[in-house]
Amino acid sequence: MAEKLEKKIEQMVRPIIEDMGCEFWGCEYLPVSGHATLRIYIDKPQGITVDDCAEVSHEVSGILDVEDPISGAYNLEISSPGLDRPLMNPAHFERYKGEMIAVRTLDPIMGRRKFKGPLINITAEGIEMEVDGEVYAIPFEEIDKANLVPQF
Structure with missing residues (x-):
């Protein structure tokens, strides 16, 4: 279930993220009861700033609100994959x-x-x-x- 959802979300947000000059690294949906989280990783060759994350969050949350791929409440996190980055594909x-x-x-x-x-x-x-x-x-x-x- 989560893999299909993550693929659907990737198809929705990847073009937006790439248009903003960032690389879509991956996403993961963590459906913890009452505290679900959608984490989207972005990257740039020179690294990601807090401002990059805020701008991407603003744009991505807009499309997610319209498309509504996740039923119920969740927190959206936009993050750099970090030094110990997940290898997702x-x-x-x-x-x-x-x-x-x-x-x-x-x-x-x-x-x-x-x-x-x-x-x-x-x-x-x-x-x-x-x-x-x-x-x-x-x-x-x-x-x-x-x-x-x-x-x-």
């Missing part, structure tokens, strides 16, 4: 090939659900990453959550 993984990432899977793969290591390859089916000297192939449909791990 194959293009995100491709962009960060060779970087350190963390992945949590829906089901165990070779006895584990949490992986942290360099992203070494992206295929049509998923990703390959090295963890503790072993290479793990993780299908996209098994990825519950993935994010970049900042290196300082």
Whole structure:
């Protein structure tokens, strides 16, 4: 349900966000009882400012009010994906090939659900990453959550 809703919202807001000079990074709907949140991530090569978030929020909330894709009350958050940005689609993984990432899977793969290591390859089916000297192939449909791990 949430995936279909997120795709629908992306189709509504992506053109607006891109017209404002930002990149639509992704969105997630968190339907917590009484406190639902729609979080939309935006980015720019030079980074996002608070003013960027406020301007995008104003424009996006207007279209969401008209289209009304979410029944019930929710909070709209516009945010930068941050240094530990979520990796939400194959293009995100491709962009960060060779970087350190963390992945949590829906089901165990070779006895584990949490992986942290360099992203070494992206295929049509998923990703390959090295963890503790072993290479793990993780299908996209098994990825519950993935994010970049900042290196300082």
